[in-house]
Amino acid sequence: MNIEEYIPNEYIPAIITASVALLAAVLSQVINNFxxxxxxxxxxxxxxxxxxxxxxxxxxxxxxxAISTPGKEHNLKTKGDISETINGIFQSIHYGDKYLQANQFEYSTWKYLEDHKGDAEEILQFxxxxxxxVYSKNVxxxxxxxxxxxxxxTLNYSIKKFGYLYICAELEGKEEAIDKITSIEFFNINVLNEISCKKINRMILRDDYEHQKxxxxxxxxxxEKHI
Structure with a gap:
């Protein structure tokens, strides 16, 4: 097809100029919107x-x-007030990501389940x-x-600490998890620093029992090497 059969030669430069200008305007708007x-x-x-x-x-x-330092838990108001903190987080849950929002649903329904563990609330708090x-770090x-x-x-270590507390409490119970994190802190065992936050996150998100175990x-x- 010959374009000159439909559009006179004298109009082609103007059409090209207008097309380029339109394309530039569209691209500019896309960039501006972005x-x-x-x-x-x-x-x-x-x-x-x-x-x-x-x-x-x-x-x-x-x-x-507080929960991992021997002798400190009875001195810190935080230990008894973490439920209030979590309730505050849930009151502003529209700011949270999908994982925190899922936690709110889980936290609000666990007590109605017939087979829930006696320490389910504390485990969910971890x-x-x-x-x-994790969300704070991403933001x-x-x-x-x-x-x-x-x-x-401190932030990275706290993420690992709560990740460990949650996994251990799920597998062995809340009190066992607290006793062991206290031992890690008391004997200054470096084991949590040897594991990445990403690896712990994968274990939790995938609910990977074998890797968690x-x-x-x-x-x-x-x-056990230190006891």
């Missing part, structure tokens, strides 16, 4: 940090410290604390929130 979304998304993430994460972050970190800290990364190395190390057995072996 940047607007990115700005608004970052603004919302900063809102999540200010109105959600910052309210409960220190309380969750302190609870992890899971909520774990998912809250920090997205808003380019710079944590000092000491705080970043090997993980707990490995830690049990390290604890």
């Amino acid at each position: 940047l607007t979304y990115k700005r608004e998304n970052k603004k919302y993430l900063n809102e999540i940090y200010g109105d959600f994460i910052s309210r409960y972050f220190s309380e969750v970190i302190a609870y992890g410290y 899971k909520v604390c774990y998912n809250f800290l 920090f990364n997205k808003i380019d929130f710079s944590l000092e190395n000491s705080m970043l190390n 090997r993980f707990i057995n490995r830690i049990n072996t390290e604890i």
